[in-house]
Amino acid sequence: MDRQSTPPSQSASPSSANSLQTVAVVGLGTMGTGIAEVLTRAGHEVIGIDISEAAARGAVAALEAATARSVARERMTEQERSDVLARFRTFGDLQAAAHADLVIEVVPEDYALKQQVFASLDAIVRPDTILATGTNALSVTRLAAESQHPERVLGLHFFNPAPAMKLVEVVSSVLTAPPAVEAVTALARALGKEPVTAGDRPGFVADGLLFGYLNQAAAMYEAKYASREDIDAAMRLGCGLPMGPLALLDLIGVDTARTVLEAMYAASGDRLHAPAPVLGHLAEAGLTGRKAGRGFYTYEAPGSAAVVRDAQTPLDGAHLGEGRPVSSVGVAGSGTMACGIAQVFAQAGFDVVLAARSPEKAVAAKAAIGKSLSRMVDRGRMTAENREEILARVTAADSLEDFAGVDLAVEAVAEDLAVKQSLFERLDKICKPGAVLATTTSSLPVVACAKATSRPQDVIGMHFFNPAPAMKLVEVVRTVLTADDVHATVREVCTRIRKHPVDCGDRAGFIVNALLFPYLNNAIKMVEEHYASLDEIDAAMKLGGGYPMGPFELLDVVGLDVSLAIEKVLHKEFRDPGLAPSPLLEHLVAAGCLGRKTGRGFREYARK
Known part of the structure; x- marks a missing residue:
């Protein structure tokens, strides 16, 4: 390990990113090493400090390997690589941070350890040096309050892997001086990151x-x-x-x-x-x-990312038993989801009956499928001949009576239990013995649909995701009454239509909505509490969590009325106070602000 004898030159009082030229990183684990790489690549002198010589050697080796890859990919010259490596020096003692403009602490999440580091730094660094903690769980305010200069203490939360992730949360306590926040925020931007400011509470945004x-x-x-x-x-x-x-x-x-x-x-x-x-x-x-x-x-x-088999790993090609033969499918409904599901089955070679409530709706639904297939032709994903073959497999009907001969009936009507139960009563009378009856509900009890029939063993959930032709997932929902061969049938059908089936039991939200909507509800609560703005939260989740959309973007796309209905179902099923829908969501729905479809939700949208 390099034991530097001549410390870096002292710099002026930090007030901007340019003044934070020398940065000490305390703790050279995965996160500390990543932060050090980001800083050295951006031209900063970096002092890496760790009591473990192995950790320090590992940090140097990681930087060498990362910069070597950059040279090999022609993103950096050999001279630039040499300059980067020269800007990174490692030490085993906090004294090396004596002349740093900024110290970033990323030691393990243990308050006593972090407090000890900050107490030691108080006696070592200049009074104007900014001290930042990388914690995402412990109290920044408490660390600051026990410091000799609480005004210079803040949180600086990078995301792993630091070189790739764009988000940096800049966390201030009630004691933090605004110039320190401004300087670190400017630094984050200069590093090519997107800083989001946050108050001091566990987890931040x-x-x-x-x-x-x-x-x-x-x-x-x-x-x-x-x-x-x-x-x-x-x-x-x-x-x-x-x-x-x-x-x-x-x-x-x-x-x-x-x-x-x-x-x-x-x-x-x-x-x-x-x-x-x-x-x-x-x-x-x-x-x-x-x-x-x-x-x-x-x-x-x-330390490896490679997953290996263990006792819980499913067996490849595990056989669920014999399913029932399926060659024809009935889809009840004429909305976006029904049309998408019908298209999926027709593209997979099934004969499809698409039943709507009127001849006009039936014709319009088949036309919608034709338009969707035409877009695929325009994009070169299929030929015009393929389009005609697929469309010929779809029969538009205005009555469920045409489901008499189908092997699988899929209900995709409004998310209203009474409507679905009425439809299943009719399917029970119309469909042939042995036909599988499936509901695409996303939140209602499948067993309630099953009990509306005289053959509950034939009823199962097939929850497709919108848009059905593009989304690969289908949640296969068994009730306590579903027959084994019905389950096997739907799993086989999912494979034939090139979807990925996941098994789950019959409870509110199944897998995806049960995990997704509490997260969305908590995002709304953050706004209600004035902790962060819509833009800050959306940016944080896209940049820090890798989400394709921020929670408020997604809520407006899904529809606030739909979101509220699902959250009410989850709250009613699990009776957990934390699942109670946010009052702000209820108020927006009551005001008719339902998202993109009405031109206004959490944000306003231009009318088409």
């Missing part, structure tokens, strides 16, 4: 929303409601997330997640933040995720 969602996913797995693979696949394929929640917990560290959630629960008292017991069990057993080689999943080696 992004993790404050993310960890509640992760906790619920852990609890869902612990309850054996769905397998870890199905939970993760559902959120990746149903929401477009880069990782499933359980895989993400393993990446973050199960112990770290538990610490963050403990702090969040202590501050909020919300039971949704109380760590799922499985997190404690795994942490106590040392099964903390990728870094330990095992967490929710098992990995090739500690």
Whole structure:
């Protein structure tokens, strides 16, 4: 390890990004190493400090490897690489930070340890040096209050991996001086990051929303409601997330997640933040995720991202038993979802009867499918001949009576239980014995539809996602009455239509909505509490969590009335106060502000 004898030159009082030229990073784990790389690449002198010589050597090796890759990809010259490496020096003692303009602490999430680091730095650095903690769970205010210069202490929360992730949360306490916040915010922008300012509370913006969602996913797995693979696949394929929640917990560290959630629960008292017991069990057993080689999943080696088979891994091609033959499908409904589902089945080679409530609606529904297929022709995804063949397999009907010969009937009408039950009563009388009857409900009890028939064993849930032709996920929902061969049939059909089926039981929200809508509700509560703005929250979740859309963008697309209805169903089913719909959401719906479809929701939209 380099033991530098001549300290970096002293700089002026920090008031801008340019004045923060020398930065000390205390703690050279994964996050500290990533932050050091970002800073050195941006031209800053970086002092890496860690009591572990192995950690310091690892940080140097990581920077060498990362810059070598940049040279190989022609994103950096050899001279630029040499300059970057020369700007990074490592030490084993905090004294090396004596002349730093900014110190970023990223030691483990332990308050006593962080407090000790800050107390030591108080006696070492200049009075105008800014001290930043990388915590996302512990109190910045408490750390500041015990410092000799609380006005210079703030939070600077990077996201992992720091070189790739654009979000940086700049966290100020009631004691932090505005110039310190301004200087660090300017630095974040100069590093090519998107800074979001936040007040001091556990989790801040992004993790404050993310960890509640992760906790619920852990609890869902612990309850054996769905397998870890199905939970993760559902959120990746149903929401477009880069990782499933359980895989993400393993990446973050199960112990770290538990610490963050403990702090969040202590501050909020919300039971949704109380760590799922499985997190404690795994942490106590040392099964903390990728870094330990095992967490929710098992990995090739500690620190490896490669998942290997274990006792919970599903067998490839596991046979569920014989399903029922399906060659013809009836789809009830004429809306966007019904048309999309009919198109999916027709494209997969099934004969489809699309039944609407009137001849006009039936013709319009088939025309909508034709337009969708034409767009695919225009984009070169199919030929005009293919389009005509697919469209010829769709029969437009204005009566459910045409379902008499179908092997599978799929209901895709309004999300109203009375309407669905009435429809299932009719399907029971019309459809042939042995036909599978499926509902596409996203939140209503499937068993209530089943009980409207004389053959509840033939009824199952098939929850497609919108737009059905593009979205790969189908939640396959078994009730306590669903027959095994019906379940096997729907799984086989999903494979034939090139969808990814995930199994779940018949309870409100299934997998995706049960995890998604509490997260959306909590985002609304953040705005209600004036903790962060719509734009800040949306940016935080897109840049820090990898979400394709921010929560308020998504709410306006889904529809605030639809969102409210789902949240009410979840609250009624689970009776958890934390699931009660936000009053702000209820007020917007009452005012007719339903999102993009009405031109106004959380934001205003131009009328088409």
